[in-house]
Amino acid sequence: MAALLDLVQTLTTPHPVDRYLELVRPMLTVRDMRARIVEVDRSVPGTLRLGLRPTRHWSGLRAGQFVQVGVVIDGVRHTRCYSPVNSQHDPRRRLDLTIRVHPHGLVSRYLHENARAGAIVDLEPASGVFHLPQRRPERVLLISGGSGITPVLSMLRTLADEGYDGPVVFLHYARSPEFVPHREELAEIAAAHPNISVEMRYPELDGRGFSHDELTRVAPWFADAQTYLCGPPPLMESVREIFDEEGLGERLHTEEFVATAVPVDSADIHGTTTFSASGVTADNAGESLLEQAEGAGLTPEFGCRMGICLSCTSVRRSGCTRNLRTGELESDPDQPIQLCVQAAVGDVDIDI
Numbered sequence: 001m002a003a004l005l006d007l008v009q010t011l012t013t014p015h016p017v018d019r020y021l022e023l024v025r026p027m028l029t030v031r032d033m034r035a036r037i038v039e040v041d042r043s044v045p046g047t048l049r050l051g052l053r054p055t056r057h058w059s060g061l062r063a064g065q066f067v068q069v070g071v072v073i074d075g076v077r078h079t080r081c082y083s084p085v086n087s088q089h090d091p092r093r094r095l096d097l098t099i100r101v102h103p104h105g106l107v108s109r110y111l112h113e114n115a116r117a118g119a120i121v122d123l124e125p126a127s128g129v130f131h132l133p134q135r136r137p138e139r140v141l142l143i144s145g146g147s148g149i150t151p152v153l154s155m156l157r158t159l160a161d162e163g164y165d166g167p168v169v170f171l172h173y174a175r176s177p178e179f180v181p182h183r184e185e186l187a188e189i190a191a192a193h194p195n196i197s198v199e200m201r202y203p204e205l206d207g208r209g210f211s212h213d214e215l216t217r218v219a220p221w222f223a224d225a226q227t228y229l230c231g232p233p234p235l236m237e238s239v240r241e242i243f244d245e246e247g248l249g250e251r252l253h254t255e256e257f258v259a260t261a262v263p264v265d266s267a268d269i270h271g272t273t274t275f276s277a278s279g280v281t282a283d284n285a286g287e288s289l290l291e292q293a294e295g296a297g298l299t300p301e302f303g304c305r306m307g308i309c310l311s312c313t314s315v316r317r318s319g320c321t322r323n324l325r326t327g328e329l330e331s332d333p334d335q336p337i338q339l340c341v342q343a344a345v346g347d348v349d350i351d352i
């Protein structure tokens with residue numbers, strides 16, 4: 001079969017065979033995975049819920065992982081990461097996404113305005129290291145804020161489906177009850193499982209932000225648990241601080257939806273970036289190499305723009321770069337790097 005596909009591919013070169021098939025039947029693909037939108041729900045303000053039916057390539061997910069969804073807007077393909085809210089034991093071949101609509105966001109707004117049942121989107125397999133371990137922990141604390149509810153809801157549903165009997169606390173922060181997607185379902189899960197407790201907090205309404213006291217109140221056993229956290233940066237920082245103070249950093253597992261970059265050192269901003277495969281050069285402006293390439297008119301692949309999905313990986317032929325997440329310098333030649341989280345330090349040659 002692989003040999004036959006290779007032969008067909010050779011005959012259709014220079015375009016992948018899927019480019020021809022998509023003209024006839026977009027869900028009939030050889031190599032690319034896609035998904036058909038089968039349900040669209042805009043009932044929660046500022047949130048879009050999509051049900052997707054993937055092509056046969058879909059091989060499932062581990063609770064907490066994300067997928068990349070691609071859409072074409074004005075002729076340009078854009079991809080973004082979304083964490084399906086499904087249990088990993090969901091028997092349907094279906095993915096459910098819960099997407100916060102950013103008022104100025106390109107893809108979330110586009111989907112909110114245009115998604116309709118029957119439309120096709122590009123899809124990449126589930127990936128990411130933020131997932132429940134194979135051997136379930138004895139106690140589980142799930143903390144989320146805003147749209148960060150999605151990966152931990154997948155974990156909660158998975159544990160509930162497995163009949164997990166250790167204590168589980170699901171602590172979620174939101175602006176107000178009507179902004180919490182899946183609120184009724186969460187209450188139903190808690191009512192059906194005596195070991196699962198769902199705690200909703202609305203700091204702007206009830207004044208109850210995250211604190212050490214709150215943590216010991218809702219999960220007095222947190223030091224013996226594995227904790228999974230996803231939410232906006234201020235919540236992530238508060239939780240991290242407390243876990244670090246307690247010496248529990250290794251028990252805290254986190255996922256970020258937005259990048260937190262270390263500030264660029266002005267001493268790094270000099271020299272020329274050469275994109276050697278395209279014969280393009282640009283003065284180092286202190287931005288990420290991805291932004292620099294885009295500014296120079298190139299269109300490298302990207303997904304998350306925060307060092308998670310690896311879509312933007314390219315080879316640094318020579319020169320030194322700084323990792324914008326960790327601040328570390330790297331200068332080994334001919335190494336794959338992620339353009340979205342590396343900035344040039346002086347002259348650099350990138351193979352795009």
Ligand SMILES: Cc1cc2nc3c(=O)[nH]c(=O)nc-3n(C[C@H](O)[C@H](O)[C@H](O)COP(=O)(O)OP(=O)(O)OC[C@H]3O[C@@H](n4cnc5c(N)ncnc54)[C@H](O)[C@@H]3O)c2cc1C
Pocket residue numbers: 066080081082083084098099100101102103104105106107108109128147150151255256257258304306308
């Ligand atoms: C691993 C992972 C999992 C994720 N899972 C989910 C999930 O399950 N659900 C979810 O909702 N999101 C999730 N995200 C976030 C998601 O990938 C996108 O980042 C999000 O949907 C915003 O994309 P966008 O194209 O709408 O915004 P972009 O256009 O990429 O903009 C990003 C941000 O910049 C702001 N912005 C854009 N343009 C302007 C402007 N002109 N002025 C001011 N501000 C501006 C937007 O408001 C937005 O906050 C996840 C991210 C990661 C990395």
Ligand code: FES
Pocket residue numbers: 301302303304305306307308309310311312313338339340341
């Ligand atoms: S775009 Fe995802 S790692 Fe760079």
